[in-house]
Amino acid sequence: MLASNWTGLQPAIFLLLGIPGLETFHIWISIPFCLVYLMSLMANVALLLIIKTDPKLHEPMYLFLCMLSVTDLMLTSSTLPKILSLFWFNDREIYFETCLTQMYLxxxxxxxxxGFILAMAFDRYVAICHPLRHSTILTPAVILGFGLATVSRGAVLLSPHPFLLRWLSYCRTNVISHTYCEFMALIKLACAETKxxxxYSLIVAFLTGDLDFILIICSYVLILLTVFSLPSKAARxxxxxxxxSHVWVILVFYTPAFFSFxxxxxxxxxxxxxxxxxxxxxxxxPPMMNPIIYGVKTKRIREGLFKFLTMKCV
Known part of the structure; x- marks a missing residue:
């Protein structure tokens, strides 16, 4: 199905363009992309195994980190295989329904x-500002509630997106100037009113990422106020x-996210x-760096990795 003679209102297939202007370099770009993807898979799986096998790491921060790792694995696996297929085999075609599913994921x-990064910020706030109440505030039930609320928020608030795009007519072109299906990239192809x-997309963005970032900033303002009230420099x-570690994760996630948005x-x-x-x-x-940051910066995870490797070698 060629884009030049396509005249349908709702295409059965979209064509992914890749990175505009860099099509001839797709093979070379795919090499670091593939390496980063493999490192992301190995690092996140290793982190999950370390936390699972070490009871000392069954604490709120590390449990939230596990949830973050599972999310990272699903996120990269929903996009990178298709991107690599596009770069390696010029596999540009993606079915309309598959495109909507990928966009939703x-x-x-x-x-x-x-949401999980926000939960980790809340854990740091409680640990520093209310250390004596940490275990009573962040109970297993509260941690589970945080996890379910975060998953439900993402699943429910974003569920209208595929339907909002499903009911549009695409009379301009079926070529998506991107490496994957994304809401704004798709809506730009529509010939109907999309205001x-x-x-709705902006409202959802504010109620999720923007609001999370504001709450994270607020939590760290309170953390800094508490820290600078400590008597000694060493304690601070x-x-x-x-x-x-958490601050680095915040920067790695939100910097490209806000730039893209x-x-x-x-x-x-x-x-x-x-x-x-x-x-x-x-x-x-972010999916590659999150486990690496915590692995390098957190002594207990480094010790857990050494213990895990020792167990495998025995």
């Missing part, structure tokens, strides 16, 4: 990831060191290849 899982759909540094809506002067490349980085780098 990307946005809902990203929302869940943001209400765009507005020791307390802040427990937040370093703002570029889609306001950054019309930014070259498409830069935007698409960063959008791919958003799906690749």
């Amino acid at each position: 990307i946005h809902s899982l990203s929302t869940m990831e943001s 209400i759909r765009r507005t 540094l020791k307390t802040l060191s427990t937040c370093v 703002l570029t889609h809506r306001f950054g019309h002067h930014i070259a498409p290849r830069i935007h698409i490349f960063v959008a791919n980085i958003y799906l690749l780098i």
